[in-house]
Amino acid sequence: MKTYLVGGAVRDALLGLPPGDRDWVVVGATQADMEARGFRAVGRDFPVFLHPHTQEEYALARTERKSGRGYRGFVVDADRSVTLEQDLQRRDFTINAIAQTEDGMLVDPYGGARDIQARVLRHVGPAFCEDPLRVLRAARFMARLAPLGFTVAPQTLVLMRQMAASGELSALVPERVWQELRRALAAAQPSAFLRTLHDTGALAQVLPEVDALYGVPQRAQFHPEIDTGVHQELVCDMAARLAPGDDLIGFAALTHDLGKALTPAELLPRHLGHEQAGLRPLQDLCQRLKVPAEHRELAMMACREHLNVHRLAELRDATVHDLLARCDGFRKPARIAQLALVCECDMRGRAGSAEDDYPQGRELVRLHAAACAVSARDLAQQGLSGPQIGQAVRSARITAIAQARAANNRA
DSSP: OEEEEETHHHHHHHHTOOOOOOEEEEESOOHHHHHHTTOEEOOSSSOEEEOTTTOOEEEEOOEEEEOSSSTTOEEEEOOTTOOHHHHHHTSSBGGGSOEEOTTSOEEOTTOHHHHHHHTEEOBSSGGGGGOTHHHHHHHHHHHHHGGGTOEEOHHHHHHHHHHHHHTGGGGSOHHHHHHHHHHHHTSSOHHHHHHHHHHTTOHHHHOHHHHTTTTOBOOTTTOTTOBHHHHHHHHHHHHHHHSTTOHHHHHHHHHTTGGGGGSOGGGTTOOTTHHHHTHHHHHHHHHHHTOOHHHHHHHHHHHHHHHHHHTGGGSOHHHHHHHHHHTTTTTSTHHHHHHHHHHHHHHHSSTTOTTOOOHHHHHHHHHHHHHHTOOHHHHHTTTOOTHHHHHHHHHHHHHHHHHHHHHHHHO
């Protein structure tokens, strides 16, 4: 029985990245052997155990054989005769197929360390094609590794295109697609996720509403990058920069312009009404992927309101109030700062605008704070009741917004 450190812990150490969770593979053991040593079995689809003291995961060395469609269509063999090299061979990328012995020596039969030095994401072998989830994993790894100079090996791109064309990605369950998307949006360069999937034809399979943005022109005076798909990449990267690790902001940034894919050809490159047009495809996307309510609600707000926030200075005081109310900003005040941040990502996610100021975001938050200072309880003490309180609160909040604007103009 031999134990090896494997996977991400070895990879990240070679990349000089902060250590994360450590995973181990055990060669020459059975489930009975592990349980006799106090390990607790937790694996549903294959034999994985938790260490009795560290709670780290230990998996028996195993091989996998394709037996059906999808990422679960595999027969697993975890016999004690399975070797370390056989276990590493079933893994997705060479950089993840490196093991380390207890004394620190690397076991690297598939050239993962060499690919780390060359900054190449490469599949281990032909079995890569057997798991459609690996297409999304490749793109998600690029969202993390592209800032370090990584590219996808040409041979791997060929396989990914074949897998996308085969229709195998349709076997992926929504929860797994959402999990990979969420992790990509929280990475340093989400655009690499989108671009990798788009270039292989996979984005049209898993996020057709986003893929439809590529090739759609915008007016150059507002969008020097022209292509809406390119704009979307820039916005996602700006979200990663302004809200690092925040997939909530990232998802709203990703989906704010879906309506531009529905603009009639005769209106291009103008996109009149794209905010309202985008709500339906956004709703469809959220329903299909079972997106959490918090993500869906912020995304819907950003899709509907982003142009209003951009032209905040032109809005009447009452219109500003009603925008805040539509976003439920008086019951859930944190939403307004989130909306302002998404709108800033949109404005700065344009060619040549990355360092631009966005005073509208700060102003929206300031006016919201002024309106929130109005107390319904104080008005109720004035003898008002029922609908009168609601009307008085709205009026008082609009007045507070007007006063805050006037004070700012005097300053």
